[in-house]
Amino acid sequence: MNIKKRINDNIKKLNRECGQYKNSSVVIFGTASCGNMAYETFKSSGEKIEAFIDNNQEKNNRIIADNIKCYLPEKFISEAAEPFIYIIAAGNHLYDILKKQVKDLLEKYNKKGSVFTFNEYVISQNFDRIKNVYKYLSDKKSKQIYEQIILARLINCTDGFKDIFEPVQYFCLPEFSQSGMADEIFADCGAYVGDTIEKYLFYCGYLFKKIYAFEPVEQAFQALNTRAARLKKEWGLKDDQIECINKGVGDIDKKLYLAEGTIDIGGSLIKESYSDGNSECEVCSIDKTIDGKIDFIKADIEGYELKMLKGAEKHIKTYKPKIAVCIYHSPSDLFTIAEYIKKLVPEYKMKLRHHSTCFYESVLYCYI
Numbered sequence: 001m002n003i004k005k006r007i008n009d010n011i012k013k014l015n016r017e018c019g020q021y022k023n024s025s026v027v028i029f030g031t032a033s034c035g036n037m038a039y040e041t042f043k044s045s046g047e048k049i050e051a052f053i054d055n056n057q058e059k060n061n062r063i064i065a066d067n068i069k070c071y072l073p074e075k076f077i078s079e080a081a082e083p084f085i086y087i088i089a090a091g092n093h094l095y096d097i098l099k100k101q102v103k104d105l106l107e108k109y110n111k112k113g114s115v116f117t118f119n120e121y122v123i124s125q126n127f128d129r130i131k132n133v134y135k136y137l138s139d140k141k142s143k144q145i146y147e148q149i150i151l152a153r154l155i156n157c158t159d160g161f162k163d164i165f166e167p168v169q170y171f172c173l174p175e176f177s178q179s180g181m182a183d184e185i186f187a188d189c190g191a192y193v194g195d196t197i198e199k200y201l202f203y204c205g206y207l208f209k210k211i212y213a214f215e216p217v218e219q220a221f222q223a224l225n226t227r228a229a230r231l232k233k234e235w236g237l238k239d240d241q242i243e244c245i246n247k248g249v250g251d252i253d254k255k256l257y258l259a260e261g262t263i264d265i266g267g268s269l270i271k272e273s274y275s276d277g278n279s280e281c282e283v284c285s286i287d288k289t290i291d292g293k294i295d296f297i298k299a300d301i302e303g304y305e306l307k308m309l310k311g312a313e314k315h316i317k318t319y320k321p322k323i324a325v326c327i328y329h330s331p332s333d334l335f336t337i338a339e340y341i342k343k344l345v346p347e348y349k350m351k352l353r354h355h356s357t358c359f360y361e362s363v364l365y366c367y368i
Contacts, residue, residue, distance in 0.1 A: 003144075003147045003148065003151050004147065006151055006155075007147065007150055007151050007154065010120075010124075010151075010154045010155065011123075011124050011127050011154075014116065014120055014121075014123075014124035014154075015124055017114050017116070018085075018114065018116075018121070018124060018125065020114055021083045021084070021085055021112070021113065021114050024082070024083050024084050024085050024113070024114075025047075025048040025049065025050035025082075025084055025085070026042055026047050026048065026049050026050065026084070026085050026086075026087055027049075027050050027051050027052070027053055027076070027084045027085070027086050027087065028042075028049065028051075028052050028053070028087050028089050029052075029053050029054070029073065029086055029087060029088050029089060029090065029098055029102065030052070030054060030088065030089035030090040030098075031052050031054045031056070031059050031064050031070055032090070033302075034089040034090050034091065034118065035052060035054075035064075035089040035090070036065075037089070037118075037303050037329060037330045038087055038089035038118050038330075039052075039064075039065055039068075039089075040303070040330075041118075041122065041330055041331075041332045042087075043066075045332075049068055050068075050084055051068060051069055051070065051071055051076060052064045052068060052069070052070035052071070053070065053071050053072065053073045053076050053077075053086075054070050054072070054073075055072070055073065057072070060072050060075075073101060073102065073105060074105055077102070077105040077106060077109055077111055077113075078105070078109045078111075080109075080111050080113070083111070083112035083113045083114075084113045085113065085114050085116065085121070086102045086113055086114070086115045086116070087116055087117070087118055087121055088102070088115065088116070088117045088118060089118045092156055092359060095117045095156050096156070099115050099117065102115045103115055117156065118330075118331060119153035119154065119156070119331045120153075120154060122330075122331035122332050123150060123153060123154060123331055123334070124154075126332070126335055129335040129339065130150060130334060130335050132335075132339075133146070133334070133335045133338045133339065134146055134147075136338055136342055136350045137350055137351065137352055138349045138350055138351055139351055141351075142350070142351045142352040142353075144164070145164045145352050145353065145354050145362075146334075146352055148160045148161070148163070148164050148354075149164075149328075149334065149352075149354065149362055150334070152359065153331060153334075153359070158357065158358050158359065161354060161356065161357045161358060161359075162357050164354045165354060165355070165356065165357055166353040166354060166355055167355070168355075169353075169355040169361060169363060170196060170199070170200075170298050170324045170363065171199060171200075171203045172353055172355075173351060173353070173365055173367075175322065175365070175367045176203075176296075176322060176324060176365060176367070177203045178203075181207060181208070181295070182207050182208070182209065183209045184204065184207070184208045184209055184295045184296065185208070185209050185210050185211075185212070185290075185292075185293060185294050185295050185296070186200055186204075186208060186210070186211045186212070186294075186295065186296045186298070187211075187212045187214070187286060187290065187294050187296070187297045187298070187321075188200070188211060188212065188213045188214065188298050189214050189249040189286075189297065189298065189299040189300070189301050189305075189308055190214065190215065190249075190298075190299060190300040190301040190302070191213035191214055191215045191220075191224050191244070192215060192220050192224070192300075193220050193223035193224055193227060194213065194223065194224045194226075194227030194228055194231070195227075196298060197211055197213055197227075197228070197231070197242065198227065198231060201231060201235060206235050206237070208241070209241070210240070210241055210242075210243065211241065211242045211243065212243050212245060212289075212290060213228065213242060213243065213244045213245065214245045214247055214248065214249045214284075215244070215245070215246065216246065216247055216248035216258055216281040216282070216283070217258065218246070221244065221246045224244050225244050228242045228244050245284070245289070246282070247281070247282045247283060247284045248281055248282070248283040248284075248301065248304065249283065249284060249285070249286060249299070249301060249304070249308045249311065250283040250284070250285060250304055250307040250308060250310075250311055251285060251307040251308070251310040251311040252283075252285055252288075252311060253282075253283065253284045253285055253288050253289075254282075254283055255280055255281070255282055255283070256280070256281055256282075256283050257279065257280060257281065258279050258280070258281040284311075285311030285312065286308070286311055286312035286315055287311055287312055287313065287314045287315055288311070290315065293315070293318075293319045293321075294312075294315050294319055294321045295319070295321050295322065296321055296322045296323075296324075297312065297315075297316075297321050297322070297323045297324070297325070298323075298324045298325075299323075299324070299325045299326060300326040301326075302329055303329035303330050303333070305325050305326060305327070305329070305333065305337055306333070306336055306337055306340060309325070309337065309340055309341065309344075310340070313344060316341070316344050316345060317344050317345065320345055320347075320348070320368050322365075322366070322367045323341065323348075323364075323365070323366040323367070324363055324364075324365050324366075325337060325341075325363065325364050325366070326361070326362065326363055326364075327352075327362050327363070327364045328359060328360055328361060328362040334362075337364060338350060338364055341364075341366050345366075345368075347368060348366040348367065348368065349366070349367055349368070350364060350365070350366050351364075351365045352364055352365070353365065
């Protein structure tokens with residue numbers, strides 16, 4: 001069975017299931033990073049969110065976001081007075097386990113409702129938009145990669161990623177790996193510890209004017225500064241050619257909250273609302289921070305990519321920079337980011353590459 005047919009069959013099945021309770025409110029199973037992304041996605045799309053549920057006893061009866069409480073799954077489902085759409089928003093390895101838990105509880109207490117993974121629900125409810133983004137992609141390889149990513153998320157299987165894996169993230173296309181121009185300006189959004197700017201120096205052959213490196217996590221920022229100092233010395237650069245900025249990048253300048261990653265600091269999330277353990281961080285927009293042109297924008301900022309693009313609207317419209325932006329953090333990124341960029345600059349060519357053998361590191365490349 002070809003990929004297109006498998007995708008269409010899955011979408012038809014999911015739409016039938018969604019149709020049973022299409023006017024029901026959403027309950028999000030998960031309060032960690034995936035749950036936060038689900039919350040932000042549904043909030044922006046106007047879905048009514050009834051509650052969070054989580055197996056963590058410490059989260060029970062606590063407010064997670066915007067006065068929405070979290071409950072233990074059995075307590076919430078046993079007392080549910082109406083059908084809900086339950087969204088599993090956790091690590092992919094937990095999808096099947098948590099779906100079964102909810103379905104078993106619905107059966108145990110004779111309650112109605114439907115259960116979907118975050119990927120299943122968002123993709124099935126926005127499939128027309130996904131088909132439209134497919135048309136934006138300018139080469140056959142990109143379209144094949146897009147199909148494989150969509151199918152993998154629908155069936156929760158990573159087997160196909162080994163067939164589409166591409167090395168050299170951010171610099172795999174000729175348009176992004178050619179030696180730079182002496183006046184090129186590069187904005188690295190989510191610079192982490194400086195790994196990408198070091199690769200950039202290699203691929204641009206040190207022909208560039210300036211690098212802006214944005215990183216909000218203090219521990220990563222210190223490492224970024226250390227690497228930047230070494231690179232300036234090794235490459236004989238002027239001190240102001242690499243400017244490290246201890247801020248996140250978003251749509252406007254403001255103070256927000258940072259939930260640092262539990263596995264590594266690279267997975268830290270910028271959040272609109274406070275939760276226990278969060279720290280304050282500053283967020284800035286590219287349009288307000290950088291005067292003059294930008295030639296190349298790279299962004300891997302844990303689901304904040306669309307807001308970054310909105311905060312760079314003037315630069316993108318005016319200078320039409322090359323853009324390498326991650327679209328894997330939320331299933332909605334698979335269509336909203338390409339839609340927004342195409343709206344700003346309809347003439348952009350778009351290609352998609354996938355740089356891992358799991359669900360991470362899908363990058364959309366845009367250029368004139």
